[in-house]
Amino acid sequence: MQEDRNTPWRSALRQSMKPKERTAIERTKMNELDGDYRSRNSEEVNLGLTEEQAVIEAKRCLDCANPSCMTGCPVGIDIPGFIKNIERGEFLEAAKTLKETSALPAVCGRVCPQEKQCEAQCIYVKMGKQPVAIGFLERFAADYERESGKISLPKMAAKNGRKIGVVGSGPSGLSFAGDMAKLGYDVTVFEALHEIGGVLKYGIPEFRLPNKIVDVEINNLEKMGVKFIKNCIVGKTISFDDLKAEGYEGLFVASGAGLPNFMNIKGENLVGVMSSNEYLTRVNLMHAADDNFDTPIVRGKNVAVIGGGNTAMDSVRTARRLGAKRAMIIYRRSEEEMPARLEEVQHAKEEGVEFMTLHNPIEYIGDEKGHVVAMVLQKMQLGEPDASGRRRPVPIEGAVETIPVDQVIVSVGVSPNPLVPRSIEGLAVSKKGTIEVDADTMQSSIPTIFAGGDIVRGGATVILAMGDGRKAAAAMHNFLQEK
Numbered sequence: 001m002q003e004d005r006n007t008p009w010r011s012a013l014r015q016s017m018k019p020k021e022r023t024a025i026e027r028t029k030m031n032e033l034d035g036d037y038r039s040r041n042s043e044e045v046n047l048g049l050t051e052e053q054a055v056i057e058a059k060r061c062l063d064c065a066n067p068s069c070m071t072g073c074p075v076g077i078d079i080p081g082f083i084k085n086i087e088r089g090e091f092l093e094a095a096k097t098l099k100e101t102s103a104l105p106a107v108c109g110r111v112c113p114q115e116k117q118c119e120a121q122c123i124y125v126k127m128g129k130q131p132v133a134i135g136f137l138e139r140f141a142a143d144y145e146r147e148s149g150k151i152s153l154p155k156m157a158a159k160n161g162r163k164i165g166v167v168g169s170g171p172s173g174l175s176f177a178g179d180m181a182k183l184g185y186d187v188t189v190f191e192a193l194h195e196i197g198g199v200l201k202y203g204i205p206e207f208r209l210p211n212k213i214v215d216v217e218i219n220n221l222e223k224m225g226v227k228f229i230k231n232c233i234v235g236k237t238i239s240f241d242d243l244k245a246e247g248y249e250g251l252f253v254a255s256g257a258g259l260p261n262f263m264n265i266k267g268e269n270l271v272g273v274m275s276s277n278e279y280l281t282r283v284n285l286m287h288a289a290d291d292n293f294d295t296p297i298v299r300g301k302n303v304a305v306i307g308g309g310n311t312a313m314d315s316v317r318t319a320r321r322l323g324a325k326r327a328m329i330i331y332r333r334s335e336e337e338m339p340a341r342l343e344e345v346q347h348a349k350e351e352g353v354e355f356m357t358l359h360n361p362i363e364y365i366g367d368e369k370g371h372v373v374a375m376v377l378q379k380m381q382l383g384e385p386d387a388s389g390r391r392r393p394v395p396i397e398g399a400v401e402t403i404p405v406d407q408v409i410v411s412v413g414v415s416p417n418p419l420v421p422r423s424i425e426g427l428a429v430s431k432k433g434t435i436e437v438d439a440d441t442m443q444s445s446i447p448t449i450f451a452g453g454d455i456v457r458g459g460a461t462v463i464l465a466m467g468d469g470r471k472a473a474a475a476m477h478n479f480l481q482e483k
Contacts, residue, residue, distance in 0.1 A: 010063065010084055019062055027130040028057040035350030039320045042206045042289070045347055046110070046139075051091070054140040058087035060132050064123055069134060072121035074467025075108075075175065076101050079118060083137055092152070095145035098138060099154045103178030104171060104217045104466065106146065107200060109139025110209050112463040113341050146216055153224055157184035162480065165190060165248040167234045167420055170198025171462045172453030173254035174221060175469030180252075181224040183477050188227040188248075190238070195285060196228050198256060199454075200462070202285040203277070205314050207321070208344075211284075235423030240449075249483075250448050250476050253435060254469065257454035259415040263306070267364030268410075272298055272372040276305070276315045276411035283318055300407025302326045304375060306361055307411030308338035313345065315409045316353050324407075327353050332360040332380050332393040358382075360393065362400070364408060376402050416455050424449065434458050441475035442468055450476050 004010075031047040032038075038045050049057065061083045069079045078097050085094035098105040114135035122131030145151055164180050166173045169191040177187045195201050197214045222228070232238060234255075243251060260275030262268055279297075282288040288297035303324040305316040308331035320327045329348070331338060334357050338345060349355070356377070363376040379399035382391035416433040428436040428445035435444055435451040442450045452468025454460060 005063065005065070005080075009088060013084055013087055014063055017059060022060055022062055023124070023127065023129065025056060025060045027060070028053045028133055028136065030133075030136055032347075035347070035352070038207065039317075039351035042321060044210050045207050048143055049136055049140045051144075054086050054091075054137060055089065057133050057137060058083045060124075061087070062123060068121040068123060069118045069132070070121075072118040074117065074463050075470050077118075077138075079134055082141060083132065083134070086137055086141060091141055091144040092148065092150060094137075094141035096152055096154075098141055099152070101470070102466070103175045103221060103469075104200075104462075105138055106142035106213050107171070107209060107217055108463055108466070109135055109137075109142055110213070111204060112138075113461055115342065117463060146213075151216075151220065153220065154178075154182055156182055156224065159186065159225075160184040162186065163188070163246070163248045164476070165234075165243050165251045166254060167251065168192075168198055168254040168256055168453070168455075169196045169218075169228065170254055170256050170453060170465065171200060172465035172469040173198065173252065174218070175466035176252045176254065176452065176473045177226045177469075178221055178224065179470055179473035180477070181221065181226050183473070185477075186227075187225070188229060190232045190234050191228060191230050192233045192255075193285065194230055196230065198254075202281040203311065203314070205280065205284055205318050207317065208314065233419065235419045240424045249480060250450065252469070252472055252476065253420050253444075253449060253451040253455055254453045254465070255417045255420045255455050257414040257416045257457075257459050259417060260410065261413040261415060262410055263361065263412060265362055265364070267366060267372065267375075270364050270366040270372040271370050272300065272406055273364055273408040273410065274298075276307070276311045276409050277414065279315055279409050280311070280318065283322070289322055297322070298407050299323050300405070302328075302403075302405045303407045303409065304328045304330050304361075304403075304405045305409045305411055306330050307413075308333065308335075308340055308357075309411065309413075310340045310344055312409075312411035313340045313348050315411055317344075317348055317351055319407070319409070320351050320353060328405075329353060329355045329357075330359050330361060330375075330377065331355070331357045333390060334358055334382060337382075337390045358393070360395070361408075364405075365402070372405060372408055374402050375405050375408060376400055414454070414459050416458055420455070432458055440471075441479075442472035443475060443479065447479065 082094040082097040119131040124131045164185045166189040260277040286295040287293040288295035303319040358380045359377040365374040380393040383394040386392040421429045450472040453465035
């Protein structure tokens with residue numbers, strides 16, 4: 001619940017500095033490792049803010065009467081509330097405020113695209129200034145609580161004895177599970193893999209999101225009563241009918257979009273050409289970069305990553321850490337059209353990544369052993385805007401070039417995991433394989449089944465998936481209460 005804006009301590013904070021003094025403070029810069037140093041290891045790039053930096057940045061917040069920043073947050077965090085607690089030095093209270101609505105504050109503080117969400121709606125943007133560093137402050141509060149050892153749990157309703165199942169332990173499933181546990185439900189999360197965390201574990205490298213951070217958030221959910229079952233594939237290991245027979249009254253499907261897309265061009269089946277999903281899963285989840293594990297991985301010297309999103313950046317930066325001398329981003333549009341976070345693009349450049357924009361692969365060439373050795377690139381130019389609002393890339397006739405590569409990582413999108421939708425009779429599924437739901441409630445064509453995240457969106461950010469989980473939890477609770 002949002003804190004009362006008129007509490008004495010908040011009134012005192014507002015009176016301690018004039019708005020003009022607050023807006024004169026420059027935005028705090030994130031402390032980070034040197035680019036050359038970090039490109040050779042898996043240490044976390046961003047180091048977080050010091051207590052002094054966090055307090056100074058918190059002073060920039062004007063504690064607006066109608067905080068527009070909150071309209072940009074899919075999980076509805078009380079942003080001014082937690083920031084004002086930081087300003088007065090009550091860091092643990094700030095963490096408590098975050099946990100009222102977010103099951104994964106330390107995760108969101110690291111990987112949420114705040115610049116397109118809450119920070120984009122900050123009043124400072126309308127003033128022509130840099131927004132309050134909401135993401136930096138969220139990370140600070142969550143990290144401070146973890147490092148203090150004084151981890152608190154959110155307020156919990158009395159147990160109601162009603163069983164709820166969750167398919168998938170990614171951000172959407174974890175967010176849903178946390179909210180349902182707070183409402184008193186007996187929640188069990190079924191995960192197909194051998195580790196909990198979904199895309200947070202297999203898709204995001206440790207240099208951006210350390211596994212230990214994810215594990216702490218999962219441990220907090222376990223303390224709230226959420227149960228996790230690994231190596232269990234709903235639709236294979238156990239069916240929807242089995243779950244109903246075991247007394248589960250509702251099911252939230254958050255099985256993600258784990259099927260990689262390819263471009264269907266000549267040579268795509270050559271050895272050394274793989275999807276970003278497979279590449280990152282081998283490295284992040286199966287420890288291929290660790291000599292103590294047997295997971296095989298190609299350690300290319302000339303590595304090309306096809307795509308311009310965050311996953312492409314994760315892949316190319318991983319390749320650098322695995323020894324690539326030349327690591328390239330091949331993107332058919334210009335850098336301005338790249339969907340990746342600006343921070344990720346900048347970090348990639350600092351780590352020696354080469355950007356070949358306005359290029360598109362049209363063929364991969366292999367040697368006599370069937371291993372990729374070169375790629376043919378079509379040079380592009382930007383035409384009229386397409387349905388996404390970005391200018392459409394158009395081939396320049398006759399403008400092609402061939403460059404040497406010994407590894408290609410394709411990162412041009414993903415498709416929904418079809419296993420769960422196909423295994424539930426009567427479930428409405430779109431032509432793209434996504435589960436069709438009511439946009440306001442996330443309820444599917446089967447009333448007791450709700451869904452969210454990539455299995456509905458076909459590919460989205462962590463924070464949007466979490467927002468789906470929260471929305472579905474509130475709607476399922478209302479549905480079951482009425483039922």
